[in-house]
Amino acid sequence: MSRFSERLYESTQAIWDKCHEHPFLVEMREGTLDPERFIYYLKQDYVYLIDYAKLFAMASMKARDLETMTKFAELLHSTLHVEMSLHRDYAARFGVSREELEQTVPAPTTIAYTKFLLDTASQGSLAEVVAALLPCMWSYRVIGVAYAKIPGALDHPLYREWILMYSSEEFGELTDWTIDYMDRVAEGLPESELARLEERFLVASKLEYMFWDMAYRKEEWPI
Numbered sequence: 394m395s396r397f398s399e400r401l402y403e404s405t406q407a408i409w410d411k412c413h414e415h416p417f418l419v420e421m422r423e424g425t426l427d428p429e430r431f432i433y434y435l436k437q438d439y440v441y442l443i444d445y446a447k448l449f450a451m452a453s454m455k456a457r458d459l460e461t462m463t464k465f466a467e468l469l470h471s472t473l474h475v476e477m478s479l480h481r482d483y484a485a486r487f488g489v490s491r492e493e494l495e496q497t498v499p500a501p502t503t504i505a506y507t508k509f510l511l512d513t514a515s516q517g518s519l520a521e522v523v524a525a526l527l528p529c530m531w532s533y534r535v536i537g538v539a540y541a542k543i544p545g546a547l548d549h550p551l552y553r554e555w556i557l558m559y560s561s562e563e564f565g566e567l568t569d570w571t572i573d574y575m576d577r578v579a580e581g582l583p584e585s586e587l588a589r590l591e592e593r594f595l596v597a598s599k600l601e602y603m604f605w606d607m608a609y610r611k612e613e614w615p616i
């Protein structure tokens with residue numbers, strides 16, 4: 394039988410392709426993205442990641458065995474200390490203090506995404522939490538690996554570190570573990586449950602697209 398993650402990947406391929414075609418990502422891989430858009434993205438992503446990290450804490454709490462609990466704790470640690478440290482380093486380069494970064498006012502799309510994730514974590518099963526958080530890891534992994542192969546992309550003074558982070562072995566291993574875990578928790582579930590997991594994965598993938606779009610437009614509250 395094919396893996397459930399393959400079904401997830403196929404069902405969202407069109408949305409992920411749309412992300413790759415989005416001007417934010419096209420311009421980033423070509424090295425022409427306006428740094429102002431990138432700073433906006435970093436600030437919104439920082440407050441997004443604060444809530445995203447909480448998902449791993451909640452997944453750790455829902456885990457039924459020590460090995461899984463430990464892995465989600467590792468993911469929590471990595472988000473707080475590795476991924477968010479990338480944002481802190483970038484912010485320092487742009488003269489944005491750690492406090493300013495942390496006090497970023499979340500834009501409507503950031504709130505929509507984090508609310509969806511945290512609602513899933515508070516009300517859903519462990520399998521649902523994993524389905525909701527997986528596009529975040531997996532789609533960035535796909536982007537990072539693809540961009541690292543583009544000639545000259547790693548020479549860019551601004552986007553190099555971002556590409557290195559998401560194409561790194563460490564990020565790859567954590568992503569692979571989570572994909573594999575998705576398959577394991579989905580095993581033996583009835584179709585009604587699988588469809589629910591697929592829907593969580595799909596919504597998160599759409600929100601990933603919306604996040605790129607938000608950053609490109611430098612979305613503001615209308616009032």
Ligand SMILES: Cc1ncc(CN)c(N)n1
Pocket residue numbers: 438441442476528529530533601604
């Ligand atoms: C919105 C978003 N999605 C995914 C990632 C990668 N963890 C991120 N930093 N931000």
